Amino acid sequence: MSMTLRPIDSVRCTRLGSRVLVALAAIALAAACGPPKGNRYQRKQVQESLKKLEAPGVVIGEFHLTKVTDGDTIRVDGLESSLRLVGLDAEETFKNEHDRRAAETDFSAYLATKRGESKHPVKAASPLGEAAKEYAKQFFTGHSLVRLERDDAREIRDRYDRYLAYVFIQKDGTWVNYNVECVRAGMSPYFTKYGYSRRFHDDLVAAEAEAKAARRGIWDPALPHYPDYDERKVWWDARGDFIARYQPQIDADPSFIVLTHWDALRRLEERVGQEVSLLATVGDIRLGDRGPTRVALSRKMFGDFPLIFFDKDVFASSGLSTWRGEFVVVKGVVTVYQNKHTKRKQLQIQIDRAGQIILSPIPGLVQPGDVTNPTDTAAGL
Numbered sequence: 001m002s003m004t005l006r007p008i009d010s011v012r013c014t015r016l017g018s019r020v021l022v023a024l025a026a027i028a029l030a031a032a033c034g035p036p037k038g039n040r041y042q043r044k045q046v047q048e049s050l051k052k053l054e055a056p057g058v059v060i061g062e063f064h065l066t067k068v069t070d071g072d073t074i075r076v077d078g079l080e081s082s083l084r085l086v087g088l089d090a091e092e093t094f095k096n097e098h099d100r101r102a103a104e105t106d107f108s109a110y111l112a113t114k115r116g117e118s119k120h121p122v123k124a125a126s127p128l129g130e131a132a133k134e135y136a137k138q139f140f141t142g143h144s145l146v147r148l149e150r151d152d153a154r155e156i157r158d159r160y161d162r163y164l165a166y167v168f169i170q171k172d173g174t175w176v177n178y179n180v181e182c183v184r185a186g187m188s189p190y191f192t193k194y195g196y197s198r199r200f201h202d203d204l205v206a207a208e209a210e211a212k213a214a215r216r217g218i219w220d221p222a223l224p225h226y227p228d229y230d231e232r233k234v235w236w237d238a239r240g241d242f243i244a245r246y247q248p249q250i251d252a253d254p255s256f257i258v259l260t261h262w263d264a265l266r267r268l269e270e271r272v273g274q275e276v277s278l279l280a281t282v283g284d285i286r287l288g289d290r291g292p293t294r295v296a297l298s299r300k301m302f303g304d305f306p307l308i309f310f311d312k313d314v315f316a317s318s319g320l321s322t323w324r325g326e327f328v329v330v331k332g333v334v335t336v337y338q339n340k341h342t343k344r345k346q347l348q349i350q351i352d353r354a355g356q357i358i359l360s361p362i363p364g365l366v367q368p369g370d371v372t373n374p375t376d377t378a379a380g381l
Contacts (some may be wrong), residue, residue: 013058046111049078051149054156055164057261058199060148060165071132071187074167076146079098083225084162086151087179089191089202089228091129091218100127106144119364120235121228128218130288132187139178146314154261158194159281159298166200170357183207186217189229192240241329246279252275259299268305271334278330278349280305282323288312293318296328306348310338317354326365329358351380 052061063076071090073082085216094100094212103126114124140146146180150156158164159291168175181190182198184207190197197204211219218225222281226232249256256359258263259280268276280297283304287293296304306332320328339346351357359367 041192049076053079056153056156058150058153059348060147060150065144065146065167068133068136068140070129071136071182071381072191074101074136074140074146075147079163082161082162083165083167084158085179085182086164086166087191087197087200088182089187089193090132090188090283092123092125093129093133094125098329103224107225111226121226124226126225128187128223131217132182134184135185135187136178137179140169143171145170147216149199149297151200152261154258154263156262157260157300159260159300161214161301177203180204180207182213185253186211186214186218186219186326186373189233191236192233193236194239195243196240238362239327239360243279246329249277249299250279259297259305264299265295265303265347268334272347275331275333276349278305279327280330281325281327284327285321285324297328306346308348309352310350311352314351317368319354319359320357322365323359323362326362327360331356331358 049063050062063078065074066077067075069075069082070093072085072088072196074085075082075250099110100114107126111124113125117123147170148165149168155164166180169178170176177200180203183190183204190204190208211217213223217223218229249302250258255274256269256277257267257279259278278297280299283296283298285293285295288309293309295307295315297307297310306341308322309318315321315336330351331348332351333350335350337346337348338344354368359365361367
């Protein structure tokens, strides 16, 4: 599908100064983002909306925008949970007065406290988070009907069960991509932590470069925003590179499964007794004192996929204990375990050797047996 993406002059930012932030904060446009008051969707309409959101495919459809939650999250009719907008990671809005006052008093000290001992940058509320929300409200003013599209037909929801989408508004006969324009306005960096955009990568790269050159929003050194975007981008891009490395295999090999894809569980069930490769992030780890160690690969809330280690030395040498939240590729045979008490069956993969695990090379994290991150040990997959 071909479409022209261009900025909207009325909402395009050249440089956000303090007076602009005050003006943005004063905008009260929430009523323009949804259907008229009293217009309640009947059960059938809600079901139709959910049916569109659940159906695989790139183009999801057109919906009524009901709420702008923040700079990178919106809600549409028929959906109680939020939509997560692909390629965006706007700063957070303030949820309490304590944080607001702390940020106003000493923003640097506030951010240092929020990060604490974390090995990676963290999310925290900021004035630019508030500005991003107001920018989004202004962008959607007069456009209650929006068009939703996916980056990948197979990637419907994220780990937290939020639908993933690009959101477009129609202006002068052209569908304009909010995700790209938000980056162009300096309200968000190009967010690559969960992979590069497959459809709009070049547009997002160009939009971020334009925002940086013009010192808009988060790229304006005079404004209070996260000071560690260089660190964030190195970390995110390392993850994006890791995913991109395996994308040809994911697209061509049906036994190579991305665990967050909508059909991942079905494909695993079809391959019981067969060898598969999984791309996933490391979730909860339960060390076994008497029994096996279980490592959950993140699929969705309360529905993760377990790796089973009977040998504690194999687990230790795999490096998974320090890779929580990061991407890995796992190769192994899918088996079924049945709990003898509950009779409940569970798909799993047993790990007998550390070589079944390929860790993503992440800056600041050292892989077992090496003082540097390896370039690529996945050739055998």
